Amino acid sequence: MIRLQYDAYLSFDPFSAKCSKIFMEAIANGMILLMLSIGHAELWIMVINRTHALPIHDTTLKRLRHVLELVIVLFPIVLFLSVGLYDPGVLVGGVWSQLSFWWKPVLLLCTLGFLGLMYSAFRHLLYKPPRQQTETQSELIQMRERLNQDLIGEGPYHYLAGLPLNQIFSVEFTRKTFQLPRLPANWDGLTILHVSDLHFSGTLKREYFVELCRIAQETEPDLIIFAGDLIDEMKCLGWLDDTLGPMQAPLGRFFILGNHDWNQESLQIRQALEDTGWIDLSVEPFQLQYAGKILQLAGTEAPWMGTLPEIRQTTTGVSSEPESDFLLLVSHTPDNFHWAVREGYDLVLSGHTHGGQVRFPVIGPVFAPSLHGTRYTSGTFARGSTLLHVSRGVSGIHPLRWFCRPEISLLTLHITDKAAR
Numbered sequence: 220m221i222r223l224q225y226d227a228y229l230s231f232d233p234f235s236a237k238c239s240k241i242f243m244e245a246i247a248n249g250m251i252l253l254m255l256s257i258g259h260a261e262l263w264i265m266v267i268n269r270t271h272a273l274p275i276h277d278t279t280l281k282r283l284r285h286v287l288e289l290v291i292v293l294f295p296i297v298l299f300l301s302v303g304l305y306d307p308g309v310l311v312g313g314v315w316s317q318l319s320f321w322w323k324p325v326l327l328l329c330t331l332g333f334l335g336l337m338y339s340a341f342r343h344l345l346y347k348p349p350r351q352q353t354e355t356q357s358e359l360i361q362m363r364e365r366l367n368q369d370l371i372g373e374g375p376y377h378y379l380a381g382l383p384l385n386q387i388f389s390v391e392f393t394r395k396t397f398q399l400p401r402l403p404a405n406w407d408g409l410t411i412l413h414v415s416d417l418h419f420s421g422t423l424k425r426e427y428f429v430e431l432c433r434i435a436q437e438t439e440p441d442l443i444i445f446a447g448d449l450i451d452e453m454k455c456l457g458w459l460d461d462t463l464g465p466m467q468a469p470l471g472r473f474f475i476l477g478n479h480d481w482n483q484e485s486l487q488i489r490q491a492l493e494d495t496g497w498i499d500l501s502v503e504p505f506q507l508q509y510a511g512k513i514l515q516l517a518g519t520e521a522p523w524m525g526t527l528p529e530i531r532q533t534t535t536g537v538s539s540e541p542e543s544d545f546l547l548l549v550s551h552t553p554d555n556f557h558w559a560v561r562e563g564y565d566l567v568l569s570g571h572t573h574g575g576q577v578r579f580p581v582i583g584p585v586f587a588p589s590l591h592g593t594r595y596t597s598g599t600f601a602r603g604s605t606l607l608h609v610s611r612g613v614s615g616i617h618p619l620r621w622f623c624r625p626e627i628s629l630l631t632l633h634i635t636d637k638a639a640r
């Protein structure tokens with residue numbers, strides 16, 4: 220039954236105290252229904268985020284996502300029609316205490332979803348890098364202006380690339396300095412170029428990636444790391460020849476693959492990278508001798524491919540010398556961070572979450588394919604003596620970046636200041 224207060228409407232006087240009260244109550248209840256709808260959407264987005272962190276193929280994920288997106292859109296309509304107008308009709312004079320029994324648990328869950336979103340928003344607003352990150356600089360490169368050409372190709376979702384405010388062609392080169400307690404003294408100043416999530420698909424033209432890799436190479440890093448998600452369309456595999464292929468670093472170039480490569484011909488992608496001289500870290504850890512010390516480089520593509528690497532900072536049975544002086548893990552997803560902390564890694568480099576790709580004002584990122592939701596979408600995080608750096612990556616299968624620029628990072632490692640220890 221629609222609980223319209225017909226008497227009030229028949230003798231409608233917009234300036235009467237009664238009408239004004241009904242109007243204000245309707246506005247307030249409308250806001251509550253809107254918040255509950257947002258909370259409901261957040262609950263399903265949490266499901267989308269977590270399922271996208273699991274080794275499920277993209278066709279299944281896409282179907283699931285479309286169903287959940289439909290549920291997210293339909294729920295507010297049902298909520299406003301039912302609770303707003305009929306049961307108990309809080310927009311037309313009804314009261315919340317008359318809410319039917321079966322709506323109560325649903326709306327309680329929606330409230331929890333809304334509170335969860337508020338928590339994520341506060342966490343985003345209050346984020347600041349850990350004290351180990353002592354310096355940050357960034358330089359914006361407007362790729363369209365730089366190359367003076369249209370960089371949108373014919374690949375999937377190319378229509379998104381031209382949307383207003385899209386920052387996909389506004390690349391941020393960040394330079395971050397980390398102080399790490401176990402860094403050998405004679406490694407002070409070691410630089411690592413951290414590149415992730417190129418997502419070659421044809422949607423962004425080859426020239427865009429060629430120029431980005433050329434600019435990245437100009438930083439002359441000691442070591443280059445690619446953290447996965449190279450290919451979304453196998454026809455673009457040849458792009459390696461003038462992108463990652465020619466890059467060089469004195470200590471080497473190391474890669475792992477990501478979940479998008481897993482959805483393609485990953486063996487072919489792996490081979491193509493190796494053919495250009497890149498070293499695959501997913502097979503086994505790599506022991507790098509540098510300035511008389513040992514850097515253990517390990518990589519993991521789990522949970523999509525392979526397993527978690529089995530190296531630890533242990534002592535040999537013969538002497539008490541450690542088997543490695545510094546442990547670096549490249550993990551496509553930041554979800555392996557807590558495992559890496561337990562294993563005693565010094566530095567973890569990740570990508571995968573793309574910074575959320577779309578960030579809302581105040582709220583920040585909402586979508587992130589991680590078991591931790593939006594917690595590790597991008598930035599630097601410290602836990603114990605382990606530091607995690609998550610790159611926002613360069614691209615994505617969806618070429619859309621709102622308030623979330625593509626990123627390539629040059630990381631400079633320093634020994635810890637004695638004063639800061």
Ligand SMILES: [Fe+2]
Pocket residue numbers: 416418447448477479571572573612615
């Ligand atoms: Fe990616």
